[in-house]
Amino acid sequence: MDSPGKTVLVTGATGLLGRAVVAALASSPHAVAATGWSRVPAPGDSPFPSVTWHKADLTDPDARTALLADVAPHAILHLAAERRPDACKDPDRLAAFNVELPRALAEHAAASGAWLLYISTDYVFPGSNPPYAEDATPAPLNDYGVSKAAGEDAVRLAAPECATILRVPILYGSIESLGESALTAIAEPLRDLEHDTRPLLIDNWAARFPTHVDDVARVIAALLALPVADLAGTLHFSGSEQTTKYKVALLMLDILGLAESHIALIAPNPNPPPGAPRPQNAQLSCARLLALLNAADLADLSTPLIDGLTAALQPFASDFRRPATTATADLS
Ligand SMILES: NC(=O)c1ccc[n+]([C@@H]2O[C@H](COP(=O)([O-])OP(=O)(O)OC[C@H]3O[C@@H](n4cnc5c(N)ncnc54)[C@H](OP(=O)(O)O)[C@@H]3O)[C@@H](O)[C@H]2O)c1
CATH class of the missing domain: 3.40.50.720 (NAD(P)-binding Rossmann-like Domain)
Structure with a gap:
């Protein structure tokens, strides 16, 4: 045009x-x-x-x-x-x-x-x-x-x-439900974590942008x-920050104020995820777009991940709670 x-x-x-x-x-x-x-x-x-x-x-x-x-x-x-x-x-x-x-x-x-x-x-x-x-x-x-x-x-x-x-x-x-984006869907199982189960394995194999x-x-x-x-x-066009779903989960716990209580409840999965096969690292080179838009760097066109995630999760923050624990308090 x-x-x-x-x-x-x-x-x-x-x-x-x-x-x-x-x-x-x-x-x-x-x-x-x-x-x-x-x-x-x-x-x-x-x-x-x-x-x-x-x-x-x-x-x-x-x-x-x-x-x-x-x-x-x-x-x-x-x-x-x-x-x-x-x-x-x-x-x-x-x-x-x-x-x-x-x-x-x-x-x-x-x-x-x-x-x-x-x-x-x-x-x-x-x-x-x-x-x-x-x-x-x-x-x-x-x-x-x-x-x-x-x-x-x-x-x-x-x-x-x-x-x-x-x-x-x-x-x-901006999402209508956590599951709507494959990124925010990572938060869904974090909501229901319990202390007395094995750590939840989250994909740390695929590089995501x-x-x-x-x-x-x-x-x-x-x-x-x-x-x-x-x-x-x-x-x-691509966001400028490389991460994995496991690292995004850590960031989400931070954003939701749950890092201390939940950190031991998740673990990095070094293996490819189940389901349809996915690329391990399909990073896109964006040189032609940067030249067209006169942008020096992808970061100039990208919302910082922490800011974007904080805003995306904000409407759902009250759904997250500290995990239930069966441990008896040590009063000695
Ligand atoms: N989401 C990602 O992570 C991602 C990543 C890379 C590329 N993309 C590409 O980005 C584009 C947008 O993805 P998105 O995530 O925004 O998709 P989306 O949220 O799944 O939305 C799909 C849209 O398609 C409409 N639709 C479904 N069936 C239709 C039909 N038969 N006729 C007309 N419209 C129909 C839906 O309408 P209703 O809502 O009214 O049913 C909805 O508006 C896609 O081309 C996708 O391949 C997405």
Whole structure:
């Protein structure tokens, strides 16, 4: 986009990233149309009255065509996807949602002259040879990564000159439940720890780069202001701090004031987690994005993890309690 005040369609706007993107764009000069699938805010309930909401199953070609005709977007920010690696069990749904839908949106963008932003993931990489440059060859380890890489290929083929693929790693931010983000989900078992059980093992094997959705939203808003010709192709954005889920758990205990009582109740797990295979370290090199945005360093674009986590956990802090103990107090 090379001028302000365009019509922007945000898919997956009710999701973790979508809510942040809508919030970032609601006060911009752009006219924002937002989609949800199972829910959208009731008229009058949206915190952003300027945003128009559409409830649509975008895997349904008729619903998709009607939406695109109705909104006539200059920019499509395609966020909606199945993104839980352990939930990618239905190959037909996964192909329709994570591959055919981005393909159809890219075809529409190419035909209409719109810009398409397709959000992808670090899980397209195997995690054995980081960091990964924008032009590194994807070699995903699980069905989720395979579907997102296939979505990337479909977008590149259908709209080589007007589509941007933006890969991001594990996301967190303002959450509706602790389980909504794979990062804040670490806090769920911490809530129920007991003294008389064995320490809870938490993944210390995979390197993670938690990325705040508000930062991704700011990056997307900045990209919207740039000429499409500069944006075509692949970009990476990532939080700047490397950590593991175990280290995040330690940070959470600190934030919640439970470090002293809980520290012995968790332990680092040096082995790969169970479930769908995951990359050990899929660190994204973000050089092209930094150059585009004139940023010296990723830290300039990233919320410090401790600040982001503190804000994310704050609404849930009262759910955490000191662990029950069966030990009898020593009164001698
Ligand atoms: N979350 C992460 O850690 C992470 C990491 C890397 C990359 N990503 C990528 O970032 C993007 C956004 O992820 P997210 O975490 O915000 O996802 P999310 O919270 O799971 O949200 C998914 C969105 O998709 C919508 N949706 C579901 N089925 C749909 C359908 N058939 N038609 C239209 N919309 C449908 C949902 O609508 P309802 O809520 O109304 O049902 C929701 O708005 C995805 O492309 C994902 O692959 C995410």
